[in-house]
Structure formats: structure tokens, C-alpha cells
Amino acid sequence: MKRILDRADERILAELTRNARIPHAELAEKINLSRNAVRQRIERLERDGLIHGYTIVAGEGRPAQSAIAAMIFVYRHDRMRGGDVISALRRICEVVSCDVMSGEFDLVLRVEAAEPDRIRLVWQEISSLPGVRDTHTSFALSSVIRR
Template identity: 80%
Template sequence: MKRLLDRADERILMELTRNARISHADLAARVNLSRNAVRQRIERLERDGLIRGYTIVAGEGRIATSTIAALMFVYRNDRMRGADVIQALRRIPEVVACDVVSGEFDLVVRVEATEADRTRQIWQEISALPGVRDTLTAFALSSMIRR
């Protein structure tokens, strides 16, 4: 059984969101706990699935790799029973985000690939999925905010 988060857990998550590389000692000082208590809480948060991983957001100055970002708006045949489509999207490594949305579309899928041809292949794969009625794709021209 997963425990409810207390105030210390919430503060730990907030601090790790700001800086996932913060040392346990620095984090302990910020949340008024011992370093060992912070380590144990982080391990529990990971076990319980509240922390599912750590990521790197590359900043300016990195070696440029041309990544093509595309937003694919997906219409499903049945909005309420389209879990198969989402499961298939999880298996495509270039799919970096998928949101269920209200309004005209059912899903917004963000694809980041290194080649335009790979983006086309992914589009064909998604369009051919059982349960997908139609798609609309827009390529990102530039990324203004990235977190």
C-alpha cells in the first residue's frame, strides 16, 4: 500500500524538480531532515512510483544535433476505449509525450526524431494503428520554452 505524501515528501519532490542533482546533504538542509532520512524518503518515493526517473534537459552551448519535432493530433475511433493506441505509442521511442485532450482531437503526440523520414515512418505507423481514425501533423519550427 502506498503512503500519502506528507509535507516533507512534498518539499523533497519540489526541490528535486528544481534540481535533480542536488546532494542529499543540501536537500536535507533545505527540508530540515537528516541526510539519511532524505535518502530513505527518496528511495521510498522511487519505489512508490512518485519519482520514475531523472532526465537531462540539454541547455544552450551543447553540440547541435538536428532533432525534428512534430506534433501529431490523433483522432481515435472510440474516444473512451482507445487504450490500445496509447499502448502502441508507448513502444515508439521517438514519442516523447502523449496527452489526452478535450475538444476536436483525442490525443496530442510529440515526436522527436533525427530524420524527417523517421518522422514520416512514425506517422505511417500511427495512422495504421487499429483505432486511429485520422491524424494531423504539425512540425515545430522552433522551441521557445523547454523545461
């Protein structure tokens, strides 16, 4: 059963999106709930799949080994029954996002790796998947908005 979010849940998600490390006590003060109520709500949001995990977005002081990003546009043989392709993509750790698209392309992937050669190997793996008809790849020159 899908649970409906109330205003407090929405505010918790918004605050955690801004700062996933915010202490429960500070978050509780911001949304006028007790610390224990905030903790219980966060645990429920995690259990219900509304929070899948927490991540780190490296800032400007990041070490020199920054990732190279490429967008891979994928055409599948069958748009409606191409679930095998998506299942295979989930197992490739360099694929950091996958969006199902309307229009010309079926899928848009963001692939990140430390070296361009690794992107080429990932592209070869994706291109050879059964169900993939064609691909088009573009390297990102810079990333100006990253959330």
C-alpha cells in the first residue's frame, strides 16, 4: 500500500535533501516535532523506499582524480519490453543514472569513470547487450549544476 506523505514528511525530505547530515534534534526544531518523532519518520521513509540512501557530493576541495562523465543515449530493439537492458544496466557501477525517455531515444545514461578508456569499455559492454539496437555517446565538457 502506497503511503501518502503529510506536510511533516515533505519537510523532512526537503531538509534532508539540503543536508543529509542534519542532526535529528536540529531537524526536529526546524519542523516542530520531537527528536524521537523525526527519527521514527525517517526510519519509516527509509522502510517505505522514499529514502534509498545517502550520498556524498564532493565539493571544490576534491582531490585531482575527478570523474569523467559521458551521456550515452540508447536505442532499444523493443521499447516496451526492454526491461532486460535496464536490469543489465543496474549491474554496471559506472552507470550513475538512467532515465527512460519519450521521443527519439529510449534511455539516457550518465556514465562516470576515472579515465576515458573505462568509459569506452562501459560503452562497449552496453552496446553489446542483447536488446540494444544502437547508441550515441557524448562526453560532458563540464558540470555546472550538480545536486
